[in-house]
Amino acid sequence: MSSLKAIDKRIAKRRQVYKAVLSNPFVNEEQIWPHVKNQQLVQELLQKHVLNKVQHLQQMKVAKEEWPFDLITDFNKIYAYLEQNEPEQAKEALLFVCNKDQDVPLVMLQQIPLMSYISSTQTTLVQLPKGSLGNIQKFIDLPYGILLLPAEHLDPVFLQQIHEQVAKQIVPWLAPLKYKSTDVKLAKSSAPLK
Amino acid sequence: MNRIQRERFRDRHLRQKYDLLHSLPTLQTPALAGLYLKSFYNATKRYDLTLPSEITDADVKFCGECGVVHVPMVNMDIVSTSDNEQEDSLSFKCRHCNHKVSFKSNKIESKINSPPPESLSNSPSPVIQNKISNSTAKSRAKKRKQNSLNSLLANKKKEQKNGSTSSLSSLTLESFMKR
Numbered sequence: 001m002s003s004l005k006a007i008d009k010r011i012a013k014r015r016q017v018y019k020a021v022l023s024n025p026f027v028n029e030e031q032i033w034p035h036v037k038n039q040q041l042v043q044e045l046l047q048k049h050v051l052n053k054v055q056h057l058q059q060m061k062v063a064k065e066e067w068p069f070d071l072i073t074d075f076n077k078i079y080a081y082l083e084q085n086e087p088e089q090a091k092e093a094l095l096f097v098c099n100k101d102q103d104v105p106l107v108m109l110q111q112i113p114l115m116s117y118i119s120s121t122q123t124t125l126v127q128l129p130k131g132s133l134g135n136i137q138k139f140i141d142l143p144y145g146i147l148l149l150p151a152e153h154l155d156p157v158f159l160q161q162i163h164e165q166v167a168k169q170i171v172p173w174l175a176p177l178k179y180k181s182t183d184v185k186l187a188k189s190s191a192p193l194k
Numbered sequence: 195m196n197r198i199q200r201e202r203f204r205d206r207h208l209r210q211k212y213d214l215l216h217s218l219p220t221l222q223t224p225a226l227a228g229l230y231l232k233s234f235y236n237a238t239k240r241y242d243l244t245l246p247s248e249i250t251d252a253d254v255k256f257c258g259e260c261g262v263v264h265v266p267m268v269n270m271d272i273v274s275t276s277d278n279e280q281e282d283s284l285s286f287k288c289r290h291c292n293h294k295v296s297f298k299s300n301k302i303e304s305k306i307n308s309p310p311p312e313s314l315s316n317s318p319s320p321v322i323q324n325k326i327s328n329s330t331a332k333s334r335a336k337k338r339k340q341n342s343l344n345s346l347l348a349n350k351k352k353e354q355k356n357g358s359t360s361s362l363s364s365l366t367l368e369s370f371m372k373r
Contacts, residue, residue, distance in 0.1 A: 004344075005344065007343070008343040008344050021205055021243065026217075075272075079273075082267070105284060106248075107284060107299065108274075108299060110255065114266055115267065115272075118266065118267050118268060119267065142302060143301040144274070144301065144302070173220070176220040177219055177220060177265060177268050
């Protein structure tokens with residue numbers, strides 16, 4: 001029989017730790033949701049630049065078609081927006097996702113970072129903190145917990161501030177599949193002399 | 195192989211299989227996906243690892259039919275459909291094998307009709323305070339130490355000692371009986 005002291009020593013030597021077996025920089029599943037530096041600031045920006053305006057427009061009873069900025073909440077429309085492939089105009093968009101809230105379907109959430117990364121639209125994926133779904137729903141319906149703001153009519157200051165707060169998405173395994181517009185406009189060739 | 199080597203080998207083994215699965219869409223060889231996925235699952239089984247349901251659930255991360263990793267807009271289409279009977283679903287369609295699945299996902303109910311916030315001017319931005327317990331490694335280590343068997347025993351001994359001295363000081367018959 002060993003003494004209590006000896007048992008204690010033996011237990012203390014090995015303790016249970018959890019290691020992420022599958023984590024690696026290639027798949028990068030841990031950081032597939034880009035890091036947001038200051039979540040409170042992002043939330044306030046969203047409130048100030050979007051939600052307050054929405055509320056104002058709704059109080060003025062302005063039809064949704066006449067709003068000065070676009071705002072897409074339906075999943076199919078967001079998917080279509082991200083899928084469109086128009087190399088002529090480099091489009092930009094902000095995609096706000098309430099990925100910490102319970103009501104949002106998990107199956108969909110799993111695909112959203114991939115969607116935003118692979119899209120030819122330059123999308124900034126912004127994850128919102130827990131509880132923001134309820135907050136946004138006071139102003140506008142979010143049937144899927146996602147909100148897409150095309151950048152065309154947005155305040156550039158707002159856009160820049162959001163960009164500063166959100167890290168860039170890095171998904172190495174998808175990088176070769178990502179749409180890239182070519183820089184080449186003219187190919188070098190030769191023509192006969194007259 | 196000792197323990198550390200074994201673990202390192204396991205990690206490398208699994209990681210390689212997992213990476214292979216993810217590089218298939220790039221390599222344009224989706225036909226291999228089923229084989230690789232099965233091999234990956236077998237490996238996790240051999241090492242007695244339980245994977246999170248996001249990976250193992252059929253048709254979520256990997257196609258249930260051909261095993262290719264889902265990449266929306268590249269090898270999979272997502273459509274959300276809503277029937278009138280409040281049965282909303284999200285359906286995935288694999289572009290490789292045309293396998294279709296639909297997941298039930300009810301829409302989040304609208305709360306617009308509930309009373310709107312009072313005024314626009316001082317619309318409170320409800321600050322969501324994320325409570326992060328500020329426990330440092332040092333304090334946690336201290337706690338662990340306090341909870342260890344040795345210190346618990348020491349504490350008990352101390353208490354007993356204190357109790358005994360106090361009772362001894364009285365030197366009555368009752369205090370002796372109690373002991």
